[in-house]
Amino acid sequence: MRRICTLLILLLPAITAKAQDNYAVNLIPKELLPYTSSVIRNQSVVTEIKDAGSMVYRIKKAITILNKNGDDDARIVLFYDKSRAIKSIKGATYDEFGKLVNKFSERNFNDEGTTDGFSLYQDSRVKHYLPSIASYPYTIEYEVEMRYKQTLVLPDWRPMPDASIAVEKSSYTFACKPDFKISYKEINMPAKMTTGKNQEGLTTYNWQVSNLKAYRSEPYSPIAENYLSKVKIAPKTFTYSGIPGTYSNWNDLGRWEYDNLLKGRQDLPQFAKDQVKELTANISDPKQKAKKIYEYMQSKTRYISVQIGIGGFQPYPASEVDKLNYGDCKGLVNYTQALLEAANIPAWYCVVEAGSNKTSMLNDFATMDQGNHIILCLPFKNDTTFLECTSQKIPFGFLSNFTDDRTVLACTPEGGKLMRTPKYTTAQNLQTRNAQFSIADNGDLSGDMVTIYKGTQYDNPEQLVGEPFNEQVKWLRKEYNNISNLEIEKFNLKQDKQEMPVATETIKLNAADFASADNGKLYFSLNPVNRMRSLKDVRNRINPVYINRGYTDEDEITYTLPKGYRPDSDPWVVNLSQPFGKYRASVTITGDKLIYKRRIEIIDGTYDKEVYSKLVEFYQKIADNDAYTVSLVKN
């Protein structure tokens, strides 16, 4: 079980417009309507910094909701806690013709405790509001001011917040005292920054966009971070929870984090240190020592998240985790680091953006908000090893698809270092299956099947571990749902927990009526165990094709056919080859044996958007081929 921890929620609401603005729906340019469920009519966001310790954030937004699908875009969600306060809220709703329907204010908001679904406790709260208007279209206009007691994390600006939202006009202004220096990064921005001074003498940085069409979510798109427009801003000097700091690159930021949030939190009681020494007394190889300590940590802790104040960025002290035997990702990594230190093994606390999508730190632009999880790095010479510390079961040194192949920030005493986690390749993510099936003349199937899972595919049968047999059977019936009436006679799963782990699944099975009899023929599915699903086509695609992670599947099924029957068709072979993948399937017949072989390889990478139709065709051909029905006729 691995969970991300919320390092800091800086979810900011989006803004209002001037009262004289006309929100009549017929004024929306026609070209903004396709694929659109709501239109941002006018939005202006202002961040203002008058001293190094706090900032004011103002948003004014008017958004027209065209139909029910856009209802959620009208929702206003404001998080607040001790370090961020809601100063004012006001707003109004308008009908199709731009006529005022209703006004609302802070007292119309619901106030609730936050629950992210995995934390035991969070001290932040949320106020939210959703107007209720029975007829579409309608417009909601609002204005919110918030005050933040920190200047470490400055709000990003994303003019296009989500799919199906078009933008008529939107702007961002960052205003600060002339001596507050910043750097900024524009990502896919259609407009350039202009700078100036406002009436109060603050330096302003402005961005403005207009008439942006809504985008559709397209399958196999690159990670949203890489194609959506965004401006990121980083301070040169800042204050966070009363701690001042200065940075201009990852090295500085990592050093600040190490010096102010991590250092001195690794003290352990003497008996815990003694325990580590005792545990590793007979091991000389540091890596083997580390493994022993890691497994010890896994056996005595569990993931529990408690987020209070600065806790968003700071781990609980190791002594606390040692006492309670639980912690969140920060706490468990820091604790493991402390245990390793007791055995003189150096380790680094690493910030990472976790998730199946491979999101890296921006190489050239350091900010504190680019990760949501912590892992541990063991900087062994020529053998850098990373550890996931929130799972009780994951093998030592294995990251799975949760944090693989991406840049992470290691916070070391020498400052921050960007490092890359290992990649699991198309060839390594291998699933190999070998089945020996017999079909009786009444259509019953019986046989054995062995499947070996490697690389990131190691996790495929993970949830079966430790489950009782009847639960395993339920899962297997879902996994192999193309075998009706599947009965599992024997099931075994063996896990070899190496850094490149291997899981071996052995099944003895039978299934009544696997082949169905019809007019003297027997029909059965050639490939009931590993079928490709077809892929939705996308016409007029905009994004390039991005395959996040590659894999290889190999299946071989040998069917022993019932006596007196022969296949009604000849042997065949299908071969497909594309830059993004290869597929080969074949049927050969020798005596009473029908042998089916299938190999598929999906190769990760980024491909031209024109490739998408080829990908659809590739998946469809495979799906059709995988659904092949064998018909047997009597000799």
Add this chain to the structure above:
Amino acid sequence: MYKFLLNLLVIICIATFAQAQDFPFGKFTVEELQQKNYKNDTSAHAYVLNEFGSTRIDMGNNDRINMFFKYHVKIKILDSKAFDKGTITIPFRSYDEIIEDVMDIKATTTYTDDAGGIRTAELDASKIYTTSLNKYWKEIKFAMPNLRNGCIIEYSYTKIIPGFYSFPSWDFQSDIPKIYSEYQVHIPAFWTYTAMMRGGLKLTKNTSEVERECFSARGAKCDCSFMSYGMGDIPAMIEEDYMTAPKNFLSAVYFNLQEWVNPMTGAKQRVTKEWADIDYNLKHDDYFGSQIKKNLMKPYLLPVVAGAKDDLSKAIAVYQYIQKTIKWNGIVSTGSDNVRKALDTHSGHVGDINLALVAALNSAGIKTDAVLLSTRDNGTVNRLYPVEREFNYVIAKATIGTEEYLLDASDPLLPFGTLPMRCLNDQGRVICFDKPSYWMDLNNKQRKITTSALDLTLQTNGKLKGTITTYSSGYDGYLKRQAIKKFNSTDEYVENLDERLTHVKILKSEFGNLHSLDQPLSEKYDVEIDLYNGLNHDRMAFNPIILDRMVDNPFKLQDRAYPVDRGMPSSSRYIITMHLPAGYGIESAPQQANIALPNKGGRFMTDFSGEGSNFSYSNVMQFDKAIYAPEEYPYLKELYNKIIASEKAEIVFKKKS
């Protein structure tokens, strides 16, 4: 925090099944600690060793009547998959008069440490967190310290609930098995409750005694009934697919206040005893009867019903008016504080919407009653005792001529006379103000009906060209309209469909009755289907099921303990007519199938007819019941097997030499 206990000092206590009191806190046996699995259910990741609860009605420090609910449990955690049992959440109400309180939280984990010694860790009070969830609810959360495989966690707390109306119920059964669970209640004679058992398991202890002078309030004294309900060897509750609320099947005991005597004044108050009482209360309730009696004709309905020829068209007009005027805010309820306000602000919960509907229909001269019901998620209502708070939803029943229509205006896509799935739950109580209330079936005669007709011609280039026409009627029409509404326009819906059916290219589309909700929705597509790569084969196999072939049996369990509840009957019909190029003929056709379920439960039939180069294949799938009993489950499962097998069969056609 650590208490090191020598093994020798552990007091061995044998759990007895007939304790009169709570079991002692902090006692365990070495055997319990060493247990590697639970002998009565080897699939369990955790099990309850002992669970005890008690509720006592007494005067609180505030000099008011309170209920004191004490809870105490001891759970054996076998492995890390049950570590979630170590995170405890206690929700409690905190609103207006009802300010509940949770106190005396005590929690310990007993485990075997790395050296094999037995240790006990206590919960640190500073690690107990209280969160205010919203304006009605708060919760207390804590995580048990030092969880290890095989450990025993134990905790207890007392919850103080003001008043005496919502007497705590007790679930004997949960998602993990229990060795023993007992609930004791002490009820002073001033109060009378009815106790109600639910679920299929039997009590192993059920005793009742009298406690002398156990209650006193400002001099008034009385005896108490002291009741104990115990159950041993309780299996875990396992949820299955196609099942209504697990609560319906969970073994539990509930209490309902019948009457009470004010200890200070001696005045007797009957709370609820008969349906007649509830009927009377509802009729005069500000949140119910008063709302229904409002005349909505003048300010709202005059333009709505103008021009309606008969009662039915009048009723439909009113129904559609309410559907469009009040947007449902997602909250279910049985009453309304002001239906006019809901009409004016265009927003409301179910009570607002449907009581406005009842009032509006009556104002328009259509005889309409409100029907209270419990949604599928909320579980079924007991019919032995009248318990008003088991209902959580209200709908309207309009009578027009001899026909009765059940109506819910909370979704603008629902046709007149159709209820959403959430309402199709057993029976509802019709509340009439001119005669006694009565139960009625909610199944409402509604069905899901889909017909697909394909007319395709095989071209010499190997492609099929023709039309696909689908009619979705009854509830299927509603579901289809919902699916279409997910897109910003019908064009975007068709585009998505086209993209999803990669084989099929949609050349033209046409919708019928998209906005006439009570008519079958029709979709007609001109299509081109890629099936064969050129006609280079002399002999071809063709599976006639081009759309939505069934490959996966939804029923996978061997046996089933609970009924299969599909909400309503359904039927679907599929017809394909094929025209082959000249010179092709049929070599072999699939066998015809005709399989029926027992008790007229439904059937599956196929038909094939062919002549020359044309043939047609059709199948009909009918499920004529809304609910199938566990005994019917094997037949249902087998019917699906047969459908899957039948849909594999192919038609072979070949070029005549």
